[in-house]
Every structure is written in structure tokens, then in C-alpha cells.
Amino acid sequence: MGKNEFLTPKAIANRIKAKGLQKLRWYCQMCQKQCRDENGFKCHCMSESHQRQMEVFGQNPNRIIDGYSEEFESMFLEHMKRSHRFSRIAATVVYNEYISDRHHIHMNSTQWATLTEFVKYLGRTGKCKVDETPKGWFITYIDRDSETLFKEKMKNKRAKADIVDEEKQEREIRRQIERAEQLISGANGVDKISENEDAKLFSRSDDGGEKKIKLSIGSSTKNMGKEKGEGSSRFVFDEVDDGKKFEKDNRGKTGGGSALDELIKEEEKAKERINRKDYWLCEGIIVKIMSKDLADKGYYKQKGVICKVIDKYVGEIEVLESKHKLRVDQEELETVIPQIGGLVRIVNGAYRGSNARLLSVNTDKFCAKVQIEKGMYDGRVIQAIEYEDICKVVQ
Numbered sequence: 001m002g003k004n005e006f007l008t009p010k011a012i013a014n015r016i017k018a019k020g021l022q023k024l025r026w027y028c029q030m031c032q033k034q035c036r037d038e039n040g041f042k043c044h045c046m047s048e049s050h051q052r053q054m055e056v057f058g059q060n061p062n063r064i065i066d067g068y069s070e071e072f073e074s075m076f077l078e079h080m081k082r083s084h085r086f087s088r089i090a091a092t093v094v095y096n097e098y099i100s101d102r103h104h105i106h107m108n109s110t111q112w113a114t115l116t117e118f119v120k121y122l123g124r125t126g127k128c129k130v131d132e133t134p135k136g137w138f139i140t141y142i143d144r145d146s147e148t149l150f151k152e153k154m155k156n157k158r159a160k161a162d163i164v165d166e167e168k169q170e171r172e173i174r175r176q177i178e179r180a181e182q183l184i185s186g187a188n189g190v191d192k193i194s195e196n197e198d199a200k201l202f203s204r205s206d207d208g209g210e211k212k213i214k215l216s217i218g219s220s221t222k223n224m225g226k227e228k229g230e231g232s233s234r235f236v237f238d239e240v241d242d243g244k245k246f247e248k249d250n251r252g253k254t255g256g257g258s259a260l261d262e263l264i265k266e267e268e269k270a271k272e273r274i275n276r277k278d279y280w281l282c283e284g285i286i287v288k289i290m291s292k293d294l295a296d297k298g299y300y301k302q303k304g305v306i307c308k309v310i311d312k313y314v315g316e317i318e319v320l321e322s323k324h325k326l327r328v329d330q331e332e333l334e335t336v337i338p339q340i341g342g343l344v345r346i347v348n349g350a351y352r353g354s355n356a357r358l359l360s361v362n363t364d365k366f367c368a369k370v371q372i373e374k375g376m377y378d379g380r381v382i383q384a385i386e387y388e389d390i391c392k393v394v395q
Helices: 009-017 036-046 046-060 061-083 091-098 115-124 143-189 223-231 242-275
Strands: 088-090 128-133 136-143 200-202 235-237 286-289 303-311 313-319 324-329 333-335 345-347 355-362 367-373 380-388 390-392
Touching: 046 061, 046 115, 046 143, 061 088, 061 091, 088 091, 091 136, 115 128, 128 313, 143 242, 200 390, 223 286, 235 380, 324 380, 345 367, 355 380
Parallel strands: none
Antiparallel strands: 088 136, 128 136, 286 303, 286 333, 303 313, 313 324, 345 355, 345 390, 355 367, 367 380
16 A cells, blocks of 8 residues: 555645644745645745746736735635625634635735734725724725715605605695786786775665764675675775885886796706706607718718617617617717797706607707697797707607
């Protein structure tokens, strides 16, 4: 029987020793070989295979160290994500769990000499929350995926809440307008009635006998109507200054109109803040290609229809003349303004997503006048909207 065959006690002991984690200073990362003592590591460094690996390392050491550093960081963070995703834990505990795998990337082969430097690097780059305490360094993994989903969810929730608030505000404005119209029409139908002045009521008997006079001070129009319904004939004399009443009515009308205008302006400002985005592409609009890189292929200043929007900023365009399909970034596209009376879509701003009819164009100020069609804001006229915020729609 040989000295170190498979089932000999010596071979079994060697396998048991090699199974556990050995000292890191006797590990060769380039050869991925673990030595059990200093003599073995010295013999390995003098071997021909190790010398060849050192020649490879000497040709480009920075690239190899950066590769080991990147792999060590990704595996360390992956272990944090799996084992301690939502907990605050000591960095030494995580490191001991990470190096329990004997095939891990050793820190002495990376750009970080100590665990403290590596932890500071994670905190500086924003990949972990780092705290220094008397008991050592503590780290908390920052889950970018969950954070992004949470932010997106909160953003959608706020957008829905803003839409609900806008609808409530719109209904309240309409209710106020209807109430103001009713008050105005009611005021025009009543002649010579004052709310704050006394009314003197005189009544006489129909027969030729004794005349009875009744004087009522401070009677309201409601009581007057009630007394008229009882069948008695009365003469009503109201001492009202018509000029003062006319001025008062006009003052009330103008004040209500200015308040309504301010309310509408505030509403539009709020919608402008919410709906103003840095991307404006949407399906079904006609755009002009302004990319000079595509001039050689004949697509420069060609018009096309956006069939699909990719990642909000890239549009898949079908050229109208050649029917070819291209993918162009929105920075290299331009909106198209139709003729007067044409249908446009508002692609950015307060009324984003609404279809409107082009009424006029102001070439000096580079803006247009449009009237919204259909939807909540049907019939609303926007006096000045920039060219970049409207685009021709395919009909």
C-alpha cells in the first residue's frame, strides 16, 4: 500500500486539514492555492507555475487588482443582500461570514489593505450606511431596488392624490360659477329692494268708512311676500338709492370675477408643477427628425409618426415617406405645428395629454393659441402655449 493513498490515515488527515479555513497569509490568490504552513508557501512561491502567474501579473498589475477588488465588493454586497438585507450589523461579523467560504476573494489581493478602509469606501460611495461606534464599525445595506420601487409607488400615489384634488377643485369652481350666475340673475329680476333700509307699509280699507293705517318698520321682503299672499292690497314704497345699488352690484361682480381668475391661475400653476416633465414623447404624434448624424441616410428633417416610446426618452419612429422605422432620442426630435384649425396634442405642461384645436399662431413670441377638446377641460382656451409643448396628431 502506498504512503498517501486515498484511504490511508495520512491522506484522510490531509483532507480534513485542507477542508477548513487556513491562514490567509499562506494563500496565493493568483494560483488560488492555500498552503498550510510557511514552508509550503515558500515552496509554492519558488515553483514554476507560480513564477508564470507572477509574469502575467507584472504585465498589468492594476487591471488584475481592480478586477479582484470589483469581484470582492460585489460578492460582499451580495452576501449582505442575502443575509442582512434590512438589519444593522457589525462589519466584522459580515466579513467573518463572507470568508467562511474557502474559495472567496481574499482582501489582501484587493486595493483595500484593511476592513476599515473597505467599510469607509462603502459609506463614501453610498452603497451602505456606515456608523462608527465604540464597539466597532456597523453597516446597513441600502436596498436600491426596494427603495426605487417604494419611491415610484409614493410618486404614483401623490400623482393620484393630486388628480383627485384637481377634480374637486374644478367641481368647486364650477359650483361657484353657477351660484354667482344665479345670484346675478336674481338681482336683475328684483327692482327697488334694499336689504338694510326700513320699509314702510301702508294699508287702507276698501269701504268708504274709517281709514286704518298700519306702519311696519324693518319688514323684510320675505314678510312682504307672505302678506301679499294673504289677499290684502298694499302699497310698498322702498327708499332705495338705485345708483348706490348699481355700484354695489358692479363691485360685487368684479370682485368675484377677479377671485375666480386668481383661483384658476393657482390651479394652472399647480398643474404646471405636477405635469411639467423632462420627457415629452408619446404615441400617435408627428415629429421632425433633426439628427445630423442621419443626414447621410436621408432622414434629416424628415417627418415621422411615433409608434412606440422606449424608456420615456427614445421614440420608435416610422418615417412618412419611406416607411422605414428608426429609434431616435427625443433630443434629436422636434415637434410639428399643423395649419390653423388642425388637431394637436399637448405633450408637456399643465394640460399634458389633452387634445386641442389650433386657433392661431404668434410667430414673434413662438407660441400658439389652442382650445382643448373633450375631457375635463373641454372648451377651455389657452391663450399662449409654447411650440415645444404642442405637437401635431395623426388623423
